[in-house]
Amino acid sequence: MIDSKKVLKFVDNNLNGLVSQLQTLIRQPSVSAKNEGIEECAKLVAKIMKKSGISSEILRLKKGIAPVVYGEVSSKKNPEKTILFYNHYDVQPAEPFDLWDDEPFSGKIRGNKIFGRGSSDDKGELITRIKAVEAYLKATGDVPCNVKFVVEGEEETGSAHIDKYLIKFKKKFSCDGVIWEFGYVDSKNRPIIGLGMKGLLFVELSKRESIRDAHSSLAVIIKNPAWRLIEAVNTLRDSKGKILIKDWYKEVKPFTKSDLKILNSEPFEETFFKKEFGIKNFVDDKKGLEIKKALAGGATCNIAGFVSGYTGKGAKTVLPCEALVKIDFRLVPEMIPKKQVSRLNRHLKSKGYGDIKIKVYHGEAAARTDPTHPFVSQVKNSADEIFGKSIINISNAGTGPMYSFTNILQAPCISIGSTYMFARIHSPNEFARIDLLKKTTKCICQILEKFGN
Numbered sequence: 338m339i340d341s342k343k344v345l346k347f348v349d350n351n352l353n354g355l356v357s358q359l360q361t362l363i364r365q366p367s368v369s370a371k372n373e374g375i376e377e378c379a380k381l382v383a384k385i386m387k388k389s390g391i392s393s394e395i396l397r398l399k400k401g402i403a404p405v406v407y408g409e410v411s412s413k414k415n416p417e418k419t420i421l422f423y424n425h426y427d428v429q430p431a432e433p434f435d436l437w438d439d440e441p442f443s444g445k446i447r448g449n450k451i452f453g454r455g456s457s458d459d460k461g462e463l464i465t466r467i468k469a470v471e472a473y474l475k476a477t478g479d480v481p482c483n484v485k486f487v488v489e490g491e492e493e494t495g496s497a498h499i500d501k502y503l504i505k506f507k508k509k510f511s512c513d514g515v516i517w518e519f520g521y522v523d524s525k526n527r528p529i530i531g532l533g534m535k536g537l538l539f540v541e542l543s544k545r546e547s548i549r550d551a552h553s554s555l556a557v558i559i560k561n562p563a564w565r566l567i568e569a570v571n572t573l574r575d576s577k578g579k580i581l582i583k584d585w586y587k588e589v590k591p592f593t594k595s596d597l598k599i600l601n602s603e604p605f606e607e608t609f610f611k612k613e614f615g616i617k618n619f620v621d622d623k624k625g626l627e628i629k630k631a632l633a634g635g636a637t638c639n640i641a642g643f644v645s646g647y648t649g650k651g652a653k654t655v656l657p658c659e660a661l662v663k664i665d666f667r668l669v670p671e672m673i674p675k676k677q678v679s680r681l682n683r684h685l686k687s688k689g690y691g692d693i694k695i696k697v698y699h700g701e702a703a704a705r706t707d708p709t710h711p712f713v714s715q716v717k718n719s720a721d722e723i724f725g726k727s728i729i730n731i732s733n734a735g736t737g738p739m740y741s742f743t744n745i746l747q748a749p750c751i752s753i754g755s756t757y758m759f760a761r762i763h764s765p766n767e768f769a770r771i772d773l774l775k776k777t778t779k780c781i782c783q784i785l786e787k788f789g790n
């Protein structure tokens with residue numbers, strides 16, 4: 338424990354280094370969507386790691402695929418346990434440029450904030466992990482457990498190759514626990530410890546009836562594909578949000594007692610949320626615990642867009658030749674995307690809609706770490722010590738490639754971090770809060786300590 342005190346003090350005394358290295362990282366644009374600065378940023382991350390005492394190398398699958406920066410430190414006193422930090426060095430495009438108060442890649446500091454694309458997502462988070470390891474190495478000459486870094490460059494475009502990297506370098510990446518790339522801190526300065534992510538299945542259903550649009554007077558004899566598609570889509574889900582596809586929920590397990598205990602204690606500001614979106618009630622008029630259950634463990638069938646015929650100004654009497662709908666299904670643990678696709682297929686056929694074409698864009702399974710796993714209490718206790726209080730969230734309502742890690746590496750995966758909830762990530766004027774960067778660095782130090790011992 339004396340070690341831990343020394344290390345936390347080191348973080349306090351070396352905040353300037355953290356801030357200036359984050360600025361350096363922000364000033365190197367790395368927009369994966371445009372392949373801008375990816376190679377340069379990967380090299381910069383490897384260099385920063387080396388400077389911090391972490392041995393680093395750049396891993397590649399093949400040309401044209403963003404490299405992964407791998408970092409490693411072996412523990413002298415405890416080589417038996419390994420923690421892995423997953424982060425990404427790529428960022429979202431900075432557009433629209435004119436809505437930024439400063440240059441998007443400026444790293445400008447105002448008060449407690451560092452501005453710039455990637456300042457929070459994910460360069461700020463990455464630097465807290467690097468600095469925590471550096472603090473241990475420089476203050477004590479060792480780390481409490483082995484540490485590995487996997488820093489990818491395609492997260493913001495959907496992590497297309499993370500699976501392949503994890504499979505190819507499975508041995509190299511083997512570990513006993515994964516700290517996820519981000520974690521939110523709420524408006525009351527409480528970090529939210531995330532134990533899961535939902536999966537996603539994105540499909541397009543379409544129906545073409547004729548080879549060209551027709552005069553709508555012909556609707557008496559030519560079938561309208563928009564009606565056909567509406568009827569088909571209408572069989573997928575009831576008005577309460579329940580998905581009507583046979584066996585859709587077959588493998589899904591109910592919440593455990595410890596899940597429910599956590600859900601019950603999780604805060605959710607119903608009135609604030611409704612006001613924020615200008616809505617009067619939720620799906621199926623959900624209230625209280627039902628809302629929290631849905632956010633953490635509800636599957637969805639959402640119409641993301643529906644196109645057919647004429648939707649421009651004024652009137653046009655047309656009979657469209659084609660109709661198309663894009664649907665995203667959020668998946669929960671135990672739902673396997675491939676299996677769900679074949680269920681959707683079977684459903685449409687059995688309801689007499691075998692003529693509807695299905696195109697699958699993307700499928701990724703959900704992941705969740707058991708709240709009773711010891712890794713969870715190690716992270717929770719660390720966060721409580723540094724932040725005073727923290728919140729456990731059994732699953733994020735969104736999707737990320739967490740399943741690839743829990744499934745391929747067979748390790749529990751927890752998200753915790755320094756991202757202020759309203760840090761404008763993916764938007765103009767993204768920033769990171771310096772106080773949270775410092776606290777998170779300390780929190781990561783505590784996690785290393787507890788995990789290693």
Ligand SMILES: [Zn+2]
Pocket residue numbers: 429458493762763
């Ligand atoms: Zn992002």
